Amino acid sequence: MIMENKRPTWTSKYTFILAAIGSAVGLGNIWRFPYVMGKNGGAVFLLTFVFLVLTICFIPLLAELLFGKITKKECIGAFESVNPKFKVFGAMNPLNAVFIPSFYCVIGGWIVYYIFNSFTYLNKGDCGKYFTDFIQNPIAPCVCTVIFLFICTFFVVKGIKKGIEFANKIMMPLFTVILIFLVCTAISLPGATAGIEYMFKPDFSKFNTDMVFDALGQAFFTLSCGTGALLTYGSYVKEDDNIAKSAYTIVFSNIAFSLLAGLMIFPAVFSFNLEPDSGAGLAFVTLPKVFAQLPCGEFVSFAFFILLFCASVTSAVSMIEVPCATMVERYKMTRVKAGTILFFVISFFAVLATLSFGILGDFKLFNKTFFDFLDFTTSNVLLPLNSLILCIIAGWFLKIKGQTFIKNKILYNLFDIGLKYAVPIVLICLFIERLR
Numbered sequence: 001m002i003m004e005n006k007r008p009t010w011t012s013k014y015t016f017i018l019a020a021i022g023s024a025v026g027l028g029n030i031w032r033f034p035y036v037m038g039k040n041g042g043a044v045f046l047l048t049f050v051f052l053v054l055t056i057c058f059i060p061l062l063a064e065l066l067f068g069k070i071t072k073k074e075c076i077g078a079f080e081s082v083n084p085k086f087k088v089f090g091a092m093n094p095l096n097a098v099f100i101p102s103f104y105c106v107i108g109g110w111i112v113y114y115i116f117n118s119f120t121y122l123n124k125g126d127c128g129k130y131f132t133d134f135i136q137n138p139i140a141p142c143v144c145t146v147i148f149l150f151i152c153t154f155f156v157v158k159g160i161k162k163g164i165e166f167a168n169k170i171m172m173p174l175f176t177v178i179l180i181f182l183v184c185t186a187i188s189l190p191g192a193t194a195g196i197e198y199m200f201k202p203d204f205s206k207f208n209t210d211m212v213f214d215a216l217g218q219a220f221f222t223l224s225c226g227t228g229a230l231l232t233y234g235s236y237v238k239e240d241d242n243i244a245k246s247a248y249t250i251v252f253s254n255i256a257f258s259l260l261a262g263l264m265i266f267p268a269v270f271s272f273n274l275e276p277d278s279g280a281g282l283a284f285v286t287l288p289k290v291f292a293q294l295p296c297g298e299f300v301s302f303a304f305f306i307l308l309f310c311a312s313v314t315s316a317v318s319m320i321e322v323p324c325a326t327m328v329e330r331y332k333m334t335r336v337k338a339g340t341i342l343f344f345v346i347s348f349f350a351v352l353a354t355l356s357f358g359i360l361g362d363f364k365l366f367n368k369t370f371f372d373f374l375d376f377t378t379s380n381v382l383l384p385l386n387s388l389i390l391c392i393i394a395g396w397f398l399k400i401k402g403q404t405f406i407k408n409k410i411l412y413n414l415f416d417i418g419l420k421y422a423v424p425i426v427l428i429c430l431f432i433e434r435l436r
Contacts (some may be wrong), residue, residue, distance in 0.1 A: 007072060007329070008160040010234050013246070015165045016237055019318070020065075020250050022168040023229045023309055025175075025257045026315025027107055028222035030308055031283050033258045036218050038276035041206030041263040042198040046262070048207070048215040050255055056426055057219040059418040060387045061230060062247040063394040069243055070398065074230045074325040078235065082397050089389045096382040097322035098342070100227060102349035103374040104319070108118070108152075108312045109145030109354065110135065110284060111305050118302035131281065132334025136358040145354050146347055152316040153346075156324050157339035158237060164321060168314055173379025175310035178303050181259070182264045185300060192267030195201040198276065199262050213433050216426070223254060226386035229318040232325050283308065320346070349374070380434035388427040395420035 010016035048109045071078040079090030114121065115136060124130050135141055155163040186192060224230055237243065268290045271278050275286070287304065291297040320342060327338035352360065356369035365373040394400060395416070 007236065009238050011161055011165060011236075013241055015169070015244055016233065016241070017249050018168045018172050019314075020230065020233050020246065021253045022172050023224050023233060023318030024222065024250055024254045024315075025172075025380075026222075026311045027104065027308065028218070028315070029254065029258045030179075030261045030311045031107065033126055033218060033222060033234070033261055035282040036214055037199075037262060038266075038269075038282065039216050040211045041203055042266075042276070043200050043202035044204055044207050045211055045215055045353075046259075047202055048198060048212055049219055052212075052216050052219045053223070053251060053255055056216065056222055056418070056423055057225060058247065058251050059415060059423050060220075061223050061251065062244060062415070063400070063419055064071070064225060064228075064230040064387075064390055065234035065237070065243050066245055066400050067390065067394055067398060068231040069151070069237045069241075070400065072235050074235065074329045075231055075322060076314075076326055076330055078144045078231060079393065082393060086393060086397075089386075089393065091380065092386055092389070093226075094323035096226070096378055096386060097228050097319045098346060099349065099374055099382070100378045101152070101316050101346050103353045103371050104312070104316055104379075105145050105149045105152070105346065105350045106141070106353050106371060108148035108316060109141055109143075109205050109350075110310045111312060112144040112148050113140060114284065115302065115305045115309060118305055119298040122288060122292045122297055122301060127292065128281070128285045130288075131284045135354075136361075138355060138359050141354045141357070142351050145350050147313075149343060149346055149350060152313055152320055153339050153343045155313070155317045156320045156342075157222050157335045159335060164317055167317055171310035171314050175307060175314075178307040178310075179260050179264060182300070182304060182307065183260055185294075185377075186264050186267040189268060190272040191271040193267075195267035195270035195276075196263070198270060199266050202294055213430060216430055217379065217384075217434070220387060220430075221252070222258065224315070224318065226383035226390070227319055228322040232322050233318065233389075235325075282347075287319030333354065380430070384427050384431045384434070388424055388431070391419055391423050391427070392431045395424075 010019070033049075037049075067078055071081045073081055075093040076087050076090035121127075121130055155167040156355035157163065158166070187196065220226060234243070237246075265287065266276055269282075269286060272290050272293060274289060276282075283304075288301065291304070294300055305355065320339075323342055324335065324338045327333045327341070328335055328411040333341075353371040353374055356363065356371040361369060363370060368376060
């Protein structure tokens with residue numbers, strides 16, 4: 001492994017971009033994006049989402065990568081190097097990166113279970129009842145959640161080259177191949193054109209403020225802005241890497257994978273006259289109904305859940321790396337010790353979140369189950385708040401001029417204005433709207 005200032009760096013620009021795309025492209029694209037798009041009217045949501053990603057969300061993404069590249073430190077150290085008083089803001093990132101995997105790994109556990117049962121569960125009858133019976137079981141979901149977390153923690157413990165890079169080199173190409181296969185399968189189904197039309201023929205009567213905020217929240221969630229993952233990954237970038245070009249690549253890849261996810265799901269859903277707005281159960285209830293009616297449906301189901309597994313692991317690894325990097329660099333722990341501590345801490349919260357679908361379903365925090373509380377607090381409070389703080393500090397206190405590799409003066413000025421003024425205003429509006 002190449003070392004600079006006693007810190008690991010990516011072995012190549014390609015591995016950095018692959019890992020960053022792996023961080024950004026995850027369950028937010030494959031599991032969350034289709035059902036949020038289905039809830040918000042299809043094509044008009046897609047247009048809004050793409051516009052917001054390319055304009056508003058690109059700015060904090062680039063700023064977070066720059067923050068890591070300039071400071072060459074983990075999250076707390078990065079903020080502290082700008083001003084010692086700012087280290088409390090840096091500490092919010094590792095904290096958030098512990099809570100997000102705590103509910104993220106629950107979904108990962110469901111995926112593990114469905115992978116192992118892909119060739120049998122379609123014969124069990126009602127897909128909805130099968131899913132409900134599983135998530136309410138007090139043992140199987142917890143075991144699968146811990147297995148998923150162990151796999152993710154293993155890659156983090158192995159380090160940058162042997163762990164994170166290796167995972168992304170294997171899983172991202174596999175993810176891409178399976179996704180293209182499933183897209184081809186979906187669009188070849190009878191009646192698939194209705195799903196394609198739903199995606200690309202906008203109905204502007206469905207454009208409203210709630211839809212815009214949902215698109216904005218989805219954009220921040222799917223790009224991993226505010227988790228500290230991009231800052232941490234950016235801190236491993238070499239000095240001569242063009243960070244703006246990398247950011248463009250990440251953003252366009254994210255949009256492309258979101259589009260492919262929609263093309264994988266909506267043609268199939270419309271082909272079998274199912275509902276596109278069936279919510280979070282789309283991947284575990286609605287699509288299995290599709291698989292059950294397909295020739296070799298078990299194989300297609302297996303491929304789909306392998307796809308979800310690859311997407312979820314690469315994203316979860318990037319989040320767990322955030323607190324791990326802090327513990328290793330700031331508190332001089334070995335990766336094994338840091339990973340072990342994180343495994344048990346996240347397991348504790350993840351098991352509680354898993355049980356909130358069953359025996360702990362009546363336990364509520366602010367009228368939310370523990371899973372919903374973690375999801376809401378991280379996605380709607382901590383992510384926009386962290387992004388807001390990062391934009392303010394990067395825009396007003398971090399010397400980024402000349403570091404962006406944005407050579408066009410007009411584009412740089414737009415980036416600077418967006419970082420200092422536009423994005424913070426938008427994030428404040430999002431923050432207020434989510435808490436109303």
